[in-house]
Amino acid sequence: MRPFRTAASRQTPVAVPRRPARPEGTQARWYGPLSVGVDLAGAALPVAAAIAEVREPRPVHLVSAAALAWPLIRAAARRYTSAAWGDGGGLGAVLKDWLLLVGALATLRVLCGLDNVPADTFTVLIPALVLTAACHTVIHRHLLAARRDGRALRHVVLVGESPSIDAVVEQLAQRTDHEYVVVACCPVGEDAVLSGVPVYVRLPRAEPDGAEPDAAPVLRAVDAVGADLVFVVPGPHLSGRRLRRLSWAVHDRGCPIVVLPGIVEVARRRMRLTSASGLTLLHIAPPISRGAPAVLKAAVDRVGALVLIVLLAPLLLALALAVRFTSPGPAFYRQIRVGRDNTPFPMWKFRTMVVDADRMKEQLAAANEHDGHMFKMRRDPRVTPLGRFLRRYSLDELPQLFNVLLGHMSLVGPRPPVPEEVVQYDPVEMRRLRVKPGLTGLWQVSGRSDLSWHETVSLDLRYVDNWSPALDVHVMARTVRAVLSGQGAY
Numbered sequence: 001m002r003p004f005r006t007a008a009s010r011q012t013p014v015a016v017p018r019r020p021a022r023p024e025g026t027q028a029r030w031y032g033p034l035s036v037g038v039d040l041a042g043a044a045l046p047v048a049a050a051i052a053e054v055r056e057p058r059p060v061h062l063v064s065a066a067a068l069a070w071p072l073i074r075a076a077a078r079r080y081t082s083a084a085w086g087d088g089g090g091l092g093a094v095l096k097d098w099l100l101l102v103g104a105l106a107t108l109r110v111l112c113g114l115d116n117v118p119a120d121t122f123t124v125l126i127p128a129l130v131l132t133a134a135c136h137t138v139i140h141r142h143l144l145a146a147r148r149d150g151r152a153l154r155h156v157v158l159v160g161e162s163p164s165i166d167a168v169v170e171q172l173a174q175r176t177d178h179e180y181v182v183v184a185c186c187p188v189g190e191d192a193v194l195s196g197v198p199v200y201v202r203l204p205r206a207e208p209d210g211a212e213p214d215a216a217p218v219l220r221a222v223d224a225v226g227a228d229l230v231f232v233v234p235g236p237h238l239s240g241r242r243l244r245r246l247s248w249a250v251h252d253r254g255c256p257i258v259v260l261p262g263i264v265e266v267a268r269r270r271m272r273l274t275s276a277s278g279l280t281l282l283h284i285a286p287p288i289s290r291g292a293p294a295v296l297k298a299a300v301d302r303v304g305a306l307v308l309i310v311l312l313a314p315l316l317l318a319l320a321l322a323v324r325f326t327s328p329g330p331a332f333y334r335q336i337r338v339g340r341d342n343t344p345f346p347m348w349k350f351r352t353m354v355v356d357a358d359r360m361k362e363q364l365a366a367a368n369e370h371d372g373h374m375f376k377m378r379r380d381p382r383v384t385p386l387g388r389f390l391r392r393y394s395l396d397e398l399p400q401l402f403n404v405l406l407g408h409m410s411l412v413g414p415r416p417p418v419p420e421e422v423v424q425y426d427p428v429e430m431r432r433l434r435v436k437p438g439l440t441g442l443w444q445v446s447g448r449s450d451l452s453w454h455e456t457v458s459l460d461l462r463y464v465d466n467w468s469p470a471l472d473v474h475v476m477a478r479t480v481r482a483v484l485s486g487q488g489a490y
Contacts, residue, residue: 031080031082031085031139031143032080034135034139035074035079035080035085035132035135035136035139036071036080038131038132038135039070039071039074039128039131039132039135040067040070040071041131042070042127042128042129042130042131042132043066043067043069043070043071043101043125043128044063044064044066044067045127046124046125046126046127046128047062047063047066047067047124047125048063049124062105062108062109065105065108066101066105066125069101069104069105069108070097070101070128070132073097073100073101073104074097074132077093077096077097079093079097082143082152082179085136085139085140085143086140086143086144086147086177086178086179087140091133091136091473091474091477092470094129094132094133094136095129097132098125098128098129098132101125101128102125105125144176144177147176147177147178147179148176152179153179153180153181154179154180154181154228154229155181155183155225155226155227155228156180156181156182156183156227156228156229156230156231157182157183157184157185157186157200157218157221157222157225157227157229157230157231158182158184158185158186158197158230158231158232158233159185159186159187159188159203159214159218159230159231159232159233159238159246160185160187160188160231160232160233160234160235160238160260161187161188161189161191161233161235161236161237161238162187162188162189162191162192162193162194163191164233164235164262165185165187165193165195165197165233166193166194166195168182168231168233168260169182169195169196169197170195171264174454174455174458180231182197182231183197183198183225183226183227184197184198184199184200184221184224184225184227185197185198185199185200186199186200186201186202186203186214186217186218186221187199187202187203188202188203188204188205188235188237188238189202189203189204189205189237190202200217200220200221200224200225201217201218201220201221203217203218205237206237207239207241207242213242213245214242214245214246214249215245215246215248215249215250216249218230218246218249218250219249219250219253219255222250222253222255227255228255228256229255229256229257229258230250230255230256230257230258231257231258231260232246232247232257232258232259232260233259233260233262234259234260234261234262243259261282263284265458265461265462265465265466266284266465266466267465267466267468269285269468270284270285270286270287270466271283271284271285272285287464287465287466287467288467288468289434289435293468293469296469297410297469297472298407300411300472301404301407301409301410301411302404302405302407304404304411305401305402305404305405305411306405308401309401309402309405312398312401315398316398316399319331319350319390319395319398320332320350322386323350323351323352323386323387323390326384326385326386327351327354327384327386327387328354328355329351329354329355330351331350331351332348332349332350332351332399333348333349333350333351333352333353334346334347334348335347335349335418336418336419337416337417337418337419337437338416338417338418338419338421338422338433338437339408339409339416339433339436339437340433340434340435340436340437341433341434342422342430342433344419345403345408345409346408347400347403347408347409347416348399348400348402348403349396349397349399349400350390350395350396350398350399351384351387351396352383352384352386352387352388352390352391352396353380353382353383353384353387354382354384357382393483393484394444394483397439400439401439403439404439408436409436409437409438409439410435410436410437410438410439411438411439411440411472411476412438412439412440412441412463412471412472412475412476413435413436413437413438413439413441413463414432414435414437414438414441414443414460414463414464415437415438415441415443415444415456415460416437416438417432417433417437428457428461429457431461431464432457432460432461432464434464435463435464435467440475440476440479440482441459441460441463441475442459442460442462442463442475443456443459443460444479444482445475445478445479445481445482446459446482
């Protein structure tokens with residue numbers, strides 16, 4: 001990054017050469033060729049093998065159509081971009097594209113005069129779905145690792161009032177799975193910027209006169225720090241008219257501009273842009289809480305819990321006997337937890353601590369290693385040797401399947417809190433109790449006890465506000481890896 005200019009130079013108008021357009025993302029060069037190559041091979045090779053076996057007419061045409069249609073569908077949906085590769089929920093997008101491919105090829109067969117559409121012809125397209133999903137996962141993980149290492153990032157100049165700048169910087173700093181890093185800011189007014197981001201130039205509170213009143217200093221900041229794009233946070237002193245004039249100048253320079261509406265943790269599928277009388281309207285749909293999806297979730301919870309209990313019955317019996325005979329006390333531990341709408345319920349687990357563990361908790365309060373309302377210790381002296389093993393691989397949680405079967409819990413949801421935690425909740429934290437707690441959830445698959453309290457609450461609220469059946473499938477798929485790794489389980 002080039003050094004900042006002096007204060008004197010910031011006040012002196014200078015001629016800045018036209019800034020060339022920057023690429024839309026910074027990522028490894030092999031992402032695109034690998035993704036397109038996998039898509040071509042994944043569609044062409046299985047189709048060619050199937051056509052050779054069944055001796056269909058016009059084999060070259062069908063293979064070519066399958067090979068070209070798949071990447072074309074993906075490209076039309078903008079799947080070969082850094083934004084798509086950075087999206088961890090790519091499986092749903094891949095499945096949607098695959099269904100379009102099947103429909104397109106079925107239509108093509110009819111147009112070519114091939115009346116019958118044998119199921120075998122499209123069954124062989126499943127490898128395209130699997131290979132593309134696997135390729136997306138590889139690129140996604142590599143991209144996230146690069147971002148955590150400070151690579152594959154886009155430099156941002158942030159424009160807005162000082163409190164808004166601090167809030168945006170704090171929100172971006174909470175996670176490392178995005179591509180943005182704020183390298184300079186242009187605050188409106190003289191208020192101090194507390195986030196530590198370098199202030200390149202201050203804009204006046206009142207909109208000044210002139211053709212490009214805010215554009216010249218903002219563009220100087222963009223050039224000075226080598227920024228890729230400009231973030232703008234509207235406010236009382238940064239009106240729509242002022243923002244419009246700034247966007248004209250920034251876009252004329254070839255630099256993208258992003259407007260932050262101020263809402264957080266809202267899934268893209270809940271948002272819809274429209275316009276009316278020249279106004280841009282952002283519609284936000286309410287969270288899914290009733291209807292067919294909610295009924296489906298309840299049915300999957302009960303049926304899934306029953307099936308798992310039957311399949312895991314030998315393991316449950318073996319673990320119960322192991323707990324019973326390796327330390328004094330019962331095999332199961334019963335504890336009151338708080339469920340949906342602040343309703344208490346008895347939750348069962350395999351006992352992992354000594355019998356009088358609850359009475360010892362007050363003595364260990366000073367050793368709490370968690371920054372929130374939860375009590376967590378990496379080396380809790382109350383945990384038995386077998387209990388450490390059960391906790392590491394989440395085997396102690398298996399009896400909660402009976403809570404799911406009884407309707408107290410869900411297979412996926414927020415972590416079930418204890419009553420002494422809930423009495424300390426503020427109104428924001430209380431929103432975690434709008435849904436049933438889960439046997440697994442975003443907290444469990446994202447680091448568990450290694451997460452801060454703020455991260456824990458943010459993950460739970462993200463689930464509450466943005467739940468969908470696809471999100472549950474995504475969490476359950478990640479649960480297997482999280483359990484095997486044992487990360488954050490103690």
